[in-house]
Amino acid sequence: MTTMQPASKELPPLDEQLYILVVDDRRLDRESLVELLRAYDYQVTGVADGDQAREHVNTHRTDLVLVDMVMPQKDGIEVLRELKLLHPELEVILITAYATLEKAVAGLREGAYDFLTKPCPTDTLIAAVERVREKKKLQWIIESAEERLRRSEYFFHAILESLGEAVVVIGRDMRIISANQGYRHQTGREDEEIIGRHCYEISHGYSRPCWLEEEGCVCAVIRCFQDGSHHTAIHTHRDKEGNPIYVETNAYPLRPGDGQMIYAAVETIRDITELKLMEEEKQRKEVEVYRLAFYDPLTGLPNRRLLLDRLGQAFAASERTGQHGALLFLDLDRFKNINDTRGHQAGDLILREAARRLRATVREDDTVSRQGGDEFVVLLQYLATDDATAIKQAGRVAEKIRLALSKPFQFSECQGDCRFHLSASIGVTLFVGHQLSAEDLFKYADTAMYQAKQAGRDTVRFHDPAMQQALEEAEELERELRRAIDEEHFALHYQPQMDAHGRLLGAEALLRWVHPERGLITPLAFIPLAEENGMILPIGSWVLHAACAQLAAWSGRPGQENFRLAVNVSPRQFHQPNFVGEVEEVIGSTGIDPRRLKLELTESLVLADLNDTIVKMEQLRALGVGFAMDDFGTGYSSLAKLKQLPLEQLKIDRAFIRDLENDPQDAAIVETIIAMGRTLGFEIVAEGVENEQQLHFLQQHGCHMFQGYYFSPPVSAAKFEKFG
Structure with missing residues (x-):
């Protein structure tokens, strides 16, 4: 690669000293960190809270702030927001324990440069601080280039090569003008494969700009060209082999000496793949914890804990609208015999199929829950406001469930005769508002279910005898009305x-x-x-x-x-x-x-x-x-x-x-x-x-x-x- 010799005019000297502020309410932690950094010849000051930090950065040169995430008055996120609002160019590193990783990720979104976990090895800490020094150095180079018509190509490329992060210079036509060693390493390509190619070809593997390929894509470089400001974006880049690399990009405008139209943009590209994977793993674990806490692992139905929560919501909705709700407690007749004689595999298949049939029988607003064993509970909401109609509605749903579960269960997964005939005994009780407690409601529905079993199984019983009579009368009226239509x-x-x-x-x-x-x-x-x-x-x-x-x-x-x-x-x-x-x-x-x-x-x-x-x-x-x-x-x-x-x-x-x-x-x-x-x-x-x-x-x-x-x-x- 041909380079020009540096111009004779010297650039203003770069003050490479880094002025650091440590913010930590724990005095021993703060003083230890201050002493450690001073041992590496940094200019370091320590303060105990966000207010002292704000006062310090307003009156003293500060290049970097190390902020502890957990503090009693203002946590690290709040301190970060305040400092960034006052001094957008200020670099902030959050220090946190793994337990507050979610806040650290939120901090990065708020503009933090990095985060470190406690306890932090000295070489990791110094490497993070040095990256800030390198970024400051790059910012100084860019600002000096704008002020002095840009230093020679030789000097510019030398600086780029000295930086640890991936850096690429992109022209207005989105073609790459220059790239440093970090970018070559990140993409797995040499200069011959990079220079003169469109940045979206090399970084993304696309044949057209990324903002056309990805819905909602924000390109820091194109926005930099549009308004002449610094912009940041989160992207998924790909190396030469097509492997994804999650990156944070920062684009800075380059102007000629007359300060007019931007002719290029400098883009720094930071690999945040590890952080992204950690966040995804954390989210996956949270989903799994929630699922285990609130759902039955065999059937995928809500468990008793989630049912109680929804029952509380149903009480409140019923109180507000005056509409009835109903709780149906059902037990699969003769399930224990099949489970004991044919084994748990057959039993599990029956339970999963019963759950599927129950879900298919009720509305989306209703809840089907497995309580354990072969016991299920169905919560019905938004029934009629008058007793008679609500009884008929609940009875009709219970009858649909009874018929659905009385159909043969047949499976191809088990050995031998895989056709099973079961039935269900169903107990029903109604509620309006908070007139009954959840405990009483379960007790009444359970009692009604045992009454159904005593009545010969494969039947429906209401806890209230008057409700049972009303249901039977309604069913008789419907049968007689059908006969009246026919005749x-x-x-x-x-x-x-x-x-x-x-x-x-x-x-x-x-x-x-x-x-x-x-x-x-x-x-x-x-x-x-x-x-x-x-x-x-x-x-x-x-x-x-x-x-x-x-x-x-x-x-x-x-x-x-x-x-x-x-x-x-x-x-x-x-x-x-x-x-x-x-x-x-x-x-x-x-x-x-x-x-x-x-x-x-x-x-x-x-x-x-x-x-x-x-x-x-x-x-x-x-x-x-x-x-x-x-x-x-x-x-x-x-x-x-x-x-x-x-x-x-x-x-x-x-x-x-x-x-x-x-x-x-x-x-x-x-x-x-x-x-x-x-x-x-x-x-x-x-x-x-x-x-x-x-x-x-x-x-x-x-x-x-x-x-x-x-x-x-x-x-x-x-x-x-x-x-x-």
């Missing part, structure tokens, strides 16, 4: 809609379950269950067909040309993709005039998916079908949303009519609904009118269509035909 044990009753003069304007079709033993059952007793389990779809379809068939039968009655029949539609039914097609098919098959059919929608149905609702309503309106909003005033409809809907009627909910004469608030609400509806061009229907005073009030305020027991209860089609 069409339903009928429609009709409640007339009248004007104030007693003229019949229309009717609402109301569903009744004709039970063979209990007689007529109103929808309140079974529609919530049907909505929950999906049976509302066949029921709703039956209602629509039956109502339209009856409307067709009445179509020829004289004087009823404007008669309209209202049919309630459930949210689940309305949002079925084929609902519009179903209505169109029923209209065609029954031959009714679609203008005489009116569908009643609830506010909750409309708001569930406003866009879908509007699209379907417009499609049905194009056929001639009309719409009413049922139970208006009980939901959260806004005027803006109401105006978007192709409605004809608003039906005032009976809850506001009931106490109309005695409750001024109800009266005010009814007046407001009537006025608002008329302003928007809607027809107003009052539901639940039961006396003449209510009728008079409604007439006075502009409502002229009524429905309620004052006129007639819901009656069969035969009795309804007497109205007219």
Whole structure:
């Protein structure tokens, strides 16, 4: 390599003396370190805390500060931040024990130059201090080069070669101008392979710049060219063989003597691979410690400790929302026999598969935990606020679990017959808020589980007998309702809609379950269950067909040309993709005039998916079908949303009519609904009118269509035909 002779003009002398400040609250440690460094001819001062350190660096030349990490008032990280804020160029080395390695890594991110562990061998300490001296020397060279038009190439390369760290000089085109021995050693290449090549080819092994190859990459050199400042970055470099090297890079700008555009950057590259590996190992161990502390090693499920933590969170959430939670305690029936006769390998396979099935059965918000042996606990959250629905929900999940675990277990990993038949006994208890302690909850669920075993195993039992009875009644109701759907044990009753003069304007079709033993059952007793389990779809379809068939039968009655029949539609039914097609098919098959059919929608149905609702309503309106909003005033409809809907009627909910004469608030609400509806061009229907005073009030305020027991209860089609 050709080099120029040094210029005749001498550079200002470099003061190679290093002025060091030791910060340690322990006097003996501080004094020992000061004496050791002085023995190597450094200028050293010792102070006891961060405040004294700040005062010293403000009044005395200081090149390097050695800071102990653990001090009573301000720890090493805080002292580092304060000193770096006041003197960014100041070099700081943190001294720490292995127990505070995480803070040391944090310190390096805050700008510390290095860290040393206690006890620190003298040669390691002196080597770290000398690296600072070398860095200071490089900084002096760079600053002198900027001030004196840069010294000769010979002198510059000599300095670079004298530095211990890898150093490379990079031009604006990102090609390497010069590299020292440290860089050649780090990359495993000679000058002939380095000089003139793009830095990203040599350092990274890329064919294009690193910031284009790596998402979020920060290149110190390119940023140095962009703003002319010193920049630092953490990178992964690769040697000639492709092995990764984790490095910290510092880029400094080089300018010509006139101080204008930067023509090159000096980049120092420090190998931090060992530190990176230590940090990764520490993180891996922390993850492993957490896993062992909170998870069952066999199944990977949360253990009792983590379950108790989540149960505490569930208590708090339940207290806040009023929703029930449930604890299911389950035991695998006959597991011990299999484990004893077929060995632990078969037992472990069964437990892992049982854990998998349990996780697949519950929601993400729920927790499945293994308590030990063949005992599992399932924590259910966010059940209904009312007892009856919450009992049904918990019972339904318990039944799904029972069915999932009753399926055969078959494995290819074990010897002999690897097909096993097991079942589960499940105990259930519910909770709301903090009414029960975790200990009581576990005790009740465990007791219920043993009741399930005593009942013959492979069954579910609630701790509370009343809950068990409610569950059994709900299950019986569901079975009977399915039978009623299959055998069409339903009928429609009709409640007339009248004007104030007693003229019949229309009717609402109301569903009744004709039970063979209990007689007529109103929808309140079974529609919530049907909505929950999906049976509302066949029921709703039956209602629509039956109502339209009856409307067709009445179509020829004289004087009823404007008669309209209202049919309630459930949210689940309305949002079925084929609902519009179903209505169109029923209209065609029954031959009714679609203008005489009116569908009643609830506010909750409309708001569930406003866009879908509007699209379907417009499609049905194009056929001639009309719409009413049922139970208006009980939901959260806004005027803006109401105006978007192709409605004809608003039906005032009976809850506001009931106490109309005695409750001024109800009266005010009814007046407001009537006025608002008329302003928007809607027809107003009052539901639940039961006396003449209510009728008079409604007439006075502009409502002229009524429905309620004052006129007639819901009656069969035969009795309804007497109205007219």
